[in-house]
Amino acid sequence: MDLNGKNVIALGDRDSVPGEVIAAVVETLGGVVIAVRTECFV
């Protein structure tokens, strides 16, 4: 998986991994986070 330089939409979940955590991890892989959301799937 290569996220370096990719535009990334981080779509987290209120009851599991929040969007902000996804974004933090993606940025360590060189991804460019262009949107962060934390939704409730249930």
Add this chain to the structure above:
Amino acid sequence: MDPENQGLIKQLATEVGTDNLVVILGAADAEAVEVAAETVREGDPAYVGPLAGVQLGLPVYHILEDAMKGAVEPQVYEDQLGFFAVSFDTDEITEAMKRARGES
């Protein structure tokens, strides 16, 4: 996936294009994850949101699936995702993502 997020993804795909765009999911429910992945690839299966009939074909991954664990630096993974990885069924999530991508 709720209509608001479908609209956001559709808008961003229009603005930046789909060639370099990736969606990363974080939900723990395997069924919800599979539907969300299907939505950004093939369109809204329920035919109610902005992505109904819209096949963006976006690459989509889950932050807790095996491929991600292999890519993230171990200390970062432990610090950011360790708690979630032991709290949820990552095997089930990985299988759901593979099904949604047509890999199994």
